[in-house]
Amino acid sequence: xxxxxxxxxxxxxxxxxxxxxxxxxxxxxxxxxxxxxxxxxxxxxxxxxxxxxxxxxxxxxxxxxxxxxxxxxxxxxxxxxxxxxxxxxxxxxxxxxxxxxxxxxxxxxxxxxxxxxxxxxxxxxxxxxxxxxxxxxxxxxxxxxxxxxxxxxxxxxxxxxxxxxxxxxxxxxxxxxxxxxxxxxxxxxxxxxxxxxxxxxxxxxxxxxxxxxxxxxxxxxxxxxxxxxxxxxxxxxxxxxxxxxxxxxxxxxxxxxxxxxxxxxxxxxxxxxxxx
Amino acid sequence: xxxxxxxxxxxxxxxxxxxxxxxxxxxxxxxxxxxxxxxxxxxxxxxxxxxxxxxxxxxxxxxxxxxxxxxxxxxxxxxxxxxxxxxxxxxxxxxxxxxxxxxxxxxxxxxxxxxxxxxxxxxxxxxxxxxxxxxxxxxxxxxxxxxxxxxxxxxxxxxxxxxxxxxxxxxxxxxxxxxxxxxxxxxxxxxxxxxxxxxxxxxxxxxxxxxxxxxxxxxxxxxxxxxxxxxxxxxxxxxxxxxxxxxxxxxxxxxxxxxxxxxxxxxxxxxxxxxxxxxxxxxxxxxxxxxxxxxxxxxxxxxxxxxxxxxxxxxxxxxxxxx
Numbered sequence: 001x002x003x004x005x006x007x008x009x010x011x012x013x014x015x016x017x018x019x020x021x022x023x024x025x026x027x028x029x030x031x032x033x034x035x036x037x038x039x040x041x042x043x044x045x046x047x048x049x050x051x052x053x054x055x056x057x058x059x060x061x062x063x064x065x066x067x068x069x070x071x072x073x074x075x076x077x078x079x080x081x082x083x084x085x086x087x088x089x090x091x092x093x094x095x096x097x098x099x100x101x102x103x104x105x106x107x108x109x110x111x112x113x114x115x116x117x118x119x120x121x122x123x124x125x126x127x128x129x130x131x132x133x134x135x136x137x138x139x140x141x142x143x144x145x146x147x148x149x150x151x152x153x154x155x156x157x158x159x160x161x162x163x164x165x166x167x168x169x170x171x172x173x174x175x176x177x178x179x180x181x182x183x184x185x186x187x188x189x190x191x192x193x194x195x196x197x198x199x200x201x202x203x204x205x206x207x208x209x210x211x212x213x214x215x216x217x218x219x220x221x222x223x224x225x226x227x228x229x230x231x232x233x234x235x236x237x238x239x240x241x242x243x244x245x246x247x248x249x250x251x252x253x254x255x256x257x258x259x260x261x262x263x264x265x266x267x268x269x270x271x272x273x274x275x276x
Numbered sequence: 277x278x279x280x281x282x283x284x285x286x287x288x289x290x291x292x293x294x295x296x297x298x299x300x301x302x303x304x305x306x307x308x309x310x311x312x313x314x315x316x317x318x319x320x321x322x323x324x325x326x327x328x329x330x331x332x333x334x335x336x337x338x339x340x341x342x343x344x345x346x347x348x349x350x351x352x353x354x355x356x357x358x359x360x361x362x363x364x365x366x367x368x369x370x371x372x373x374x375x376x377x378x379x380x381x382x383x384x385x386x387x388x389x390x391x392x393x394x395x396x397x398x399x400x401x402x403x404x405x406x407x408x409x410x411x412x413x414x415x416x417x418x419x420x421x422x423x424x425x426x427x428x429x430x431x432x433x434x435x436x437x438x439x440x441x442x443x444x445x446x447x448x449x450x451x452x453x454x455x456x457x458x459x460x461x462x463x464x465x466x467x468x469x470x471x472x473x474x475x476x477x478x479x480x481x482x483x484x485x486x487x488x489x490x491x492x493x494x495x496x497x498x499x500x501x502x503x504x505x506x507x508x509x510x511x512x513x514x515x516x517x518x519x520x521x522x523x524x525x526x527x528x529x530x531x532x533x534x535x536x537x538x539x540x541x542x543x544x545x546x547x548x549x550x551x552x553x554x555x556x557x558x559x560x561x562x563x564x565x566x567x568x569x570x571x572x573x574x575x576x577x578x579x580x581x582x583x584x585x586x587x588x589x590x591x592x593x594x595x596x597x598x599x
């Protein structure tokens with residue numbers, strides 16, 4: 001008898017291979033990095049689709065399509081704003097635009113082959129909402145930090161929310177939304193540690209500058225921004241723990257994974273609880 | 277004949293499409309809304325919606341259904357222009373600042389992605405599986421064509437076949453898709469769908485070749501930019517490909533581009549002169565005319581009706597246009 005865990009890993013590995021093959025465009029890869037395949041999303045969407053009655057091949061293609069949507073959106077986030085310094089930079093920018101469009105066109109084609117008009121509609125709505133939320137994050141001068149985090153949560157959770165609603169998977173909706181939000185906060189924190197700042201930390205620092213903390217030095221602002229971020233991380237972690245207690249074995253796998261992610265970026269849980 | 281005159285029979289329907297276009301890109305976020313409207317207000321020939329509507333006249337023409345396809349095709353064209361301006365680092369389009377120039381590259385990416393998604397959503401409202409299949413193949417091919425175009429920049433070893441494949445993906449497919457989807461949405465017969473698709477493909481090829489000729493012959497006033505813009509970007513089009521096959525012109529042209537002494541515009545001017553003297557313009561015009569003739573032959577297979585006359589007039593306009 002096959003071990004269900006092994007079957008899960010085998011199925012996911014199969015889709016990951018399909019994804020890698022789709023993303024492997026030899027010319028694009030001469031100038032842009034291989035797109036990051038978000039393993040957490042792969043597992044969450046896999047778990048969701050396992051609860052549907054779709055046939056195996058269709059589940060695989062659907063997962064592939066959802067991942068392509070995410071990768072296409074992520075690719076366009078990489079577009080540089082500065083003037084290009086050389087030919088290589090120019091090619092990188094041009095092909096970043098085209099790679100995103102190319103990955104996006106593949107999701108549409110795969111689902112068209114299945115005549116899955118409804119899911120195409122759901123994903124296109126999700127893409128619109130995500131771009132609205134990204135524009136809001138990028139182009140709004142926030143007065144307080146709360147809406148920045150709300151905005152970030154929207155960006156991270158719209159796709160999973162729409163897919164969960166599409167298949168009527170309410171438990172996954174709540175869990176997925178919180179989980180991806182949590183992961184994004186951890187990523188921002190990790191970037192903050194490596195590069196001493198991140199998009200989110202910069203936004204928080206800017207907000208602090210415009211309100212009561214305007215007398216702080218830039219170092220103090222950065223430090224304060226990190227503290228604010230940590231408090232949100234702590235709060236989000238508690239929510240995840242609560243949700244994990246109520247769901248299946250697969251969800252516990254995520255909890256373990258989260259503990260691992262937690263560990264590698266060096267966050268101490270007590271400290272966060274205290275600050276939160 | 278002016279495009280406006282040809283469009284006269286569709287005047288009311290096109291006004292409706294125009295207002296639908298505005299409503300469709302009415303995003304919540306003010307910057308997203310302004311950026312989408314910015315390009316919309318800059319105008320354009322609206323050739324794709326016109327092809328959709330006229331093709332729909334060969335079936336049961338229902339404007340409420342046709343509008344989804346017509347608006348979607350124009351939005352896809354618009355979204356690709358927004359992204360193209362980032363690719364080309366373009367400051368101006370249709371006499372207005374590009375979105376990337378007025379805001380920045382990131383705003384342009386988000387706007388383009390938003391508009392693309394909006395277009396696809398509209399097509400799903402048709403609930404016609406064939407529509408998704410046709411459109412998704414076209415969009416995929418278009419994106420491959422764009423990548424190929426970057427890959428072929430300053431590639432002096434490419435041939436005419438590479439060029440034709442590229443312009444098919446770049447331009448002809450979306451026009452062919454406009455005609456085919458118009459026919460599909462109206463429930464025209466399979467044979468009519470096929471002839472209209474082929475008509476659109478041939479017109480699209482002719483349209484792009486004419487565009488490529490104008491890049492060598494147009495004035496700043498006609499083009500809104502100096503001639504030779506394609507060459508400046510490294511895009512090797514039919515007029516120069518023909519010239520490169522004459523005598524020793526290939527090496528002459530390559531030498532001009534390899535010299536460090538001249539400015540880019542001086543290099544381009546020298547190549548324009550070679551292309552003109554080699555007969556590259558006349559050759560390209562003949563090829564464009566040949567595609568137009570093929571388009572007319574497809575029209576001849578369709579039932580005689582006013583829409584067929586209009587399609588022929590638009591095709592003729594495309595072959596003779598100056599901008």
